[in-house]
Amino acid sequence: MSGPETFNLLSPRTRTLAGLVLALSNFMVVLDLTIANVSVPHIAGNLGISGDQGTWIITSYAVAEAICVPLTGWLALRFGVVRTFIWAMIGFGFFSMMCGLSTTLGMIVAARLGQGICGGPIMPMSQTLLLRIFPPEMRPRAMGLWAMTTLLGPAMGPIVGGYISDNWSWHWIFFINLPIAALCVFAAMAMLRPVETDTAHQPIDKIGLCLLIFWIGCLQVMLDIGRDHDWFSDPLILTLAILAGIGFIVFIIWELTEEHPIVDLRVFRHIGFSSGVFTLALAFGAYFSSIVVIPQWLQMSMGYTATWSGIVTAFTAMAAVMSAPFAARFTGKVDPRIMISGAVFWLGCMTLWRAHWTSGIDFFGLALPQFVQGFAMPFFMIPLTTLTLGSVPPSETASAAGLQNFLRTMAIAIATSLVLTGWSDSQRVSRNELAGALQPDDAQRALSGMGMTTEQIRQTISNLVEQEAIAISVDYVFFISALVLFAAAVIVWLAPKPSGPVDTSAAH
Incomplete structure (x- = not known):
């Protein structure tokens, strides 16, 4: 049965429980996008690989998820939404277990690829099922719950990942998915069977x-x-x-x-959609660069634990959760281009603020721009969906939503690689410039007067140069990210103002 009356097939109690399970499944998948970020130094050290190689753990998951998202519609039509959701959740749990059991870089990257492939359909499937089990008057509340898990996931990921890595073992950031996945599978089998969709043999x-x-x-x-x-x-x-x-x-x-x-590129003919998704890709990529760089810098150079670096990173999403209801209230009443452009410009200003961080900065100095930045996030994400989907005809809404999610996920993977490359190159240049500007004789005399041996003096100077070079290169990354965000704030104005109500139910 696939008509709009499917919500009548479940009792109110079953509907509420099923809604919570679907929100939990979405939360788990979004959490896994950031939970490994703060744990990369732990994983790299344990597996005997470099920090650069450790970032494959982040990019492999994002790339696999991006590739699988366009397949979601075909999978749902071919096998049914509920059946696809259950098997995707089983696969996600299995590959989470394999991630936790990994002993080599190749094994964990392969397992993360599997995790991403299975996780890709879960986000849009959970949203589709929420729309099927709740009546029209309750759908905005259900979508609000779903949106909260999407915002809370990135907030909790760094904190949960950091705490587990510091107090247990990095393996448990993956093992923790197993009981959640099992709960979601059994709950879906028990409660969601009545709202299964019709299947058809569509060519792929x-x-x-x-x-x-x-x-x-x-x-x-x-x-x-x-x-x-x-x-x-x-x-x-x-x-x-x-x-x-x-x-x-x-x-x-x-x-x-x-x-x-497999990807309907024809929707790019709509200038509103094109400018909106390019704004999304640039802004989300620049925003995500800080989620990658900050935890690694704080742990490698600033002496922070994974837990505390996760808390610094998570301040953004905490503020976003607070401002989300206000952004939802303004959406539809204010021109979405004003909200998006203003929010992205705000993100750029906060990124420029962080471009003045030094190696002597304290916790409050790190957390404040992170927190202030977070208030702009919902004013960027929520109206952007209105703008992009309002620019295409209803018949193309599903294709546009899938392509939007694909580009957002790809932006994360590509930005992660580009940012770490720029950060690494900038460190090398800064190190050479600092070494050339140093007056080693004066420094050696001062340190020698403190009773240090020649070897200790050499090591101290080397450590100081390395620490300052890393801090300068972090500022460089933020400066470039700020320029990208300012450009994205302008690009969105290429879009015409959306007219009429927008069906955002296909967004994911």
Whole structure:
């Protein structure tokens, strides 16, 4: 049964319990996007890999999720929404267990890929099922609960990940998913069977899917290993870049001519949608760069534990949860372009504020811009959905929502790689400049007068140069991110003002 009256098939009590389970499943998937960020130094140290290699744990999950999101509609139509949701949750639990059991970089990256592939459909599926089990008058409240889990996930991820890594073991940031996944699977089997959707044999764009995996895979591997191979002076990196470029061009041509494309690129013909999603990709990528850099800097150079670096990172999402109800109230009453542009400009100003951090900054100095930044997040995310989906006809809403989520997830993966590359290169340049500007004789005399040996003096100077070089490179990353955010605040004005009510039910 797939009509709008499906909500009558569940009792009010069952409906409420099912709604909580669906919100919990979404929370778990969003949490896993950031829970590993603060734990990368722990995982890298335990597996005997560099911090740069450790970031593959973040990017592999995001890339796999991005690739799988466009498949969600086909999977739901082919197997049914409830059945797809249950199997995706089983797969997510299994690969979470494999992540926790990993003993090598290859094993954990493979497991994170599996986790991302299974996690991709869970977000949109949970939203679709919420709309099916609640009557129209209760849907805004259900969507509000769902949106809160989407905002709370990134807030809790760094704190939960940091606490578990410091007090237990990094393996448990993945094992903790197992009981939640099991609860969601059994609850879905028990309560959601009556609202299963009809199935149909719809053709899948196999060539488009293969091309998508090919060019994204080449691009991401190039970005992840490029900094270790001196970029385009290495034939491997050059080959990957060429293959990614060719694959991307062929993918675009194929998708524009295919009757049932895996990614419907035709929606880009709507300027409102195009400007909105480019704003989203740029702003979300620049915002996520701080979530990647700050925990690693605080743990590697500033002496913070994973827990406290997670708390600093999470202040943004805490403020976002507080301001979300106000953003929802203004949406539909104020031109969404004003809200989006103002919010993204605010994010840029906060990022510019952080570009003046020093190695001597205290906890309050770190937390304040993070917290103030958070108030703008809902004013950016909520009206952006109104703008993008309001720019396409209803028949293309589902395709537009899927493409929007795909680009947002890809922005996270690509921004992570680019930011860590820029951070690493800037550290090397800053280190060389500081070493050249130092007056080693004066410093050695001063330290020698304090009773230090020659070896201790050399190590002290080296540590000081390294600490300052890392702080300068962090500021450089924030400065570039601020410029990207200011550009995104302008791009959104290319969109015409949306007219009429917008159906945001397909957004995810």
